[in-house]
Amino acid sequence: MARYLVLTGGVGGAKLALGLSHVLEPAEMLIAVNTGDDFEHLGFTICPDLDTLTYTLAGESNTKLGWGRAGETWQFLEALEALGGESWFRLGDKDLALHVYRSQRLAAGASLGQVTEEIAQRFGIRHRYLPMSNDAVRTTVHTGQGPLAFQHYFVRDRCEPAVTGFDFAGADAATLHPDIEAWLGGCDGVIVCPSNPFVSVDPILALPGMREHLKRLPTIAVSPIVAGLAIKGPTAKMMAELNVPATAAQVAKHYEDWLDLFVIDEADAGLHGTLSVPTVVAPTVMVSLQDRIDLARVTVDALS
Numbered sequence: 229m230a231r232y233l234v235l236t237g238g239v240g241g242a243k244l245a246l247g248l249s250h251v252l253e254p255a256e257m258l259i260a261v262n263t264g265d266d267f268e269h270l271g272f273t274i275c276p277d278l279d280t281l282t283y284t285l286a287g288e289s290n291t292k293l294g295w296g297r298a299g300e301t302w303q304f305l306e307a308l309e310a311l312g313g314e315s316w317f318r319l320g321d322k323d324l325a326l327h328v329y330r331s332q333r334l335a336a337g338a339s340l341g342q343v344t345e346e347i348a349q350r351f352g353i354r355h356r357y358l359p360m361s362n363d364a365v366r367t368t369v370h371t372g373q374g375p376l377a378f379q380h381y382f383v384r385d386r387c388e389p390a391v392t393g394f395d396f397a398g399a400d401a402a403t404l405h406p407d408i409e410a411w412l413g414g415c416d417g418v419i420v421c422p423s424n425p426f427v428s429v430d431p432i433l434a435l436p437g438m439r440e441h442l443k444r445l446p447t448i449a450v451s452p453i454v455a456g457l458a459i460k461g462p463t464a465k466m467m468a469e470l471n472v473p474a475t476a477a478q479v480a481k482h483y484e485d486w487l488d489l490f491v492i493d494e495a496d497a498g499l500h501g502t503l504s505v506p507t508v509v510a511p512t513v514m515v516s517l518q519d520r521i522d523l524a525r526v527t528v529d530a531l532s
């Protein structure tokens with residue numbers, strides 16, 4: 229039995245993680261989730277990428293919004309707004325329960341990993357996923373308008389400010405979640421989901437020792453860029469602002485220190501054989517569940 233570590237961030241990554249959960253048994257994969265997007269808001273610790281994965285693996289994701297929980301209502305937010313409270317980050321009533329629960333457990337001394345596992349169990353999720361670290365890491369987006377906490381950049385300011393760089397406060401002093409570290413010691417390869425390289429994958433790579441693991445292990449990444457466009461989110465916009473080409477080739481270059489195989493979309497088949505990393509050409513745009521499963525199968529087969 230082969231064992232894989234899966235690295236993921238938000239919505240795009242969770243789609244492939246769901247596909248992988250249909251292709252691999254729970255004992256064959258562990259998912260390490262970016263927590264650089266986490267923030268403290270209204271007194272709660274909010275972990276958007278962990279929650280996106282929880283809702284996705286539980287079949288509870290809000291497909292209409294693209295984030296949050298299915299069947300959501302907004303009475304809390306409306307009441308908060310009426311009070312003049314901060315409502316730019318939209319917390320639905322059901323979603324709020326998760327933030328209350330997590331914040332209360334963290335205040336009682338539980339680690340983020342423990343709380344994540346409790347939540348996964350209550351949602352009936354069989355495949356294991358963990359925060360990249362139990363320590364707080366917070367992404368700052370540097371922009372022409374100054375530094376912005378990630379969610380201020382992403383949600384409040386709708387990714388409008390032009391980015392100039394990123395930093396991951398706390399990463400240098402943080403340690404990989406101990407179970408991820410242990411898993412890396414015995415695993416057969418790493419699968420990097422089609423998440424934003426700068427703000428979803430790089431925070432995980434910023435943890436001490438992670439890049440060394442990736443250099444040592446077989447790795448495969450799926451391009452988040454197809455024909456110069458990001459499937460979801462601001463990746464292509466960020467690349468343009470950073471003065472690099474918004475192409476799958478550039479993503480491969482970003483990962484080239486440790487990447488062994490790169491999955492590119494059929495629309496980018498022209499790049500096959502032209503990159504510093506060997507490529508696998510496959511349909512990477514995941515619309516249906518079957519698309520997610522098919523891409524997961526391609527990824528696992530290519531790595532094994």
Ligand code: FO1
Pocket residue numbers: 237238239265274275276277279280295296316317318319320323379382383
């Ligand atoms: N994304 C938005 O675009 N607007 C929101 O109001 C918003 C609220 C929100 C609440 C809880 C949660 O877990 C996620 C939420 N997201 C929202 C998504 C999220 O902030 C981003 O998609 C990720 O951080 C990027 O990976």
